[in-house]
Amino acid sequence: MMRIGELATRAGVSVRALRYYEEQGLLTSERSASGQRLYPEGAVFRVGTIQELYAAGLSSKSIRTMLPCVDNGQVTPELLAWFSAEREKLDRRIGDLVGTRDRLDAIIAASTESWQTGVPCRSE
């Protein structure tokens, strides 16, 4: 059982973030006699999972909704449908990003070329 500082260090997040996760119902902790939070080894993995989901742009609420599956493997049809919906949203966001990256690439390529040819990289 480690305390919050160690978990923060090992998981690479701030102590404040861990308390926030608990506040949001994403992370649980036991308490010592004096009230300090105690976490098992698995918490490091759990925090990593939470971080990845945040990094993917999901909200606390979304994460809270999907984490139970990670915990007990139980998934209702509603939850499954919700997963699919989230997947769709993710897919669209990925499409947006790829589109923008491509446009950025085009600008880079065109401007590199104009650097040689003197032709503007883009015009309306």
Place this chain on the structure above:
Amino acid sequence: MMRIGELATRAGVSVRALRYYEEQGLLTSERSASGQRLYPEGAVFRVGTIQELYAAGLSSKSIRTMLPCVDNGQVTPELLAWFSAEREKLDRRIGDLVGTRDRLDAIIAASTESWQTGVPCRSE
């Protein structure tokens, strides 16, 4: 020359957003004698561009930095380097999203399977 309400409708954004873009130096406007903003046709396209860049997760500052290229086709080596850096960041974000989508897919697949086999979709 259209006024702000028409531009908002045609570009699919709020009037407030347009004023905000101007405030951030992303959009310019002429003014009528009475001080109302007037925009040319091209503004619709410009706002669309801004929206796409926002949708890709870029900040006002980033967009402000790169828009001059769209305007006049001039690009300095620094700007080009900055573009590449932004492209890198975009790339990493896409990677994150794809990773999360894959994990989501795995959960969906596993839980669908467990729906049939009774095996939990994931365990630590």
Place this chain on the structure above:
DNA sequence: CTAAAAGCTGACGTCGACGTCAGAGGCAAG
């Protein structure tokens, strides 16, 4: 034993992209 380091619970601050409200002026129709 004592001082530093770490934890605790509030609670307010931040940042970005707007929403929203207040109070006032502009503009075409009846």
Place this chain on the structure above:
DNA sequence: CTTGCCTCTGACGTCGACGTCAGCTTTTAG
């Protein structure tokens, strides 16, 4: 002329994921 919609500026509100500070207790190192 007035009704009603549009626009203006300025300024405060929002939401989410924490940062940060205050004031206090607990644990650890020397």
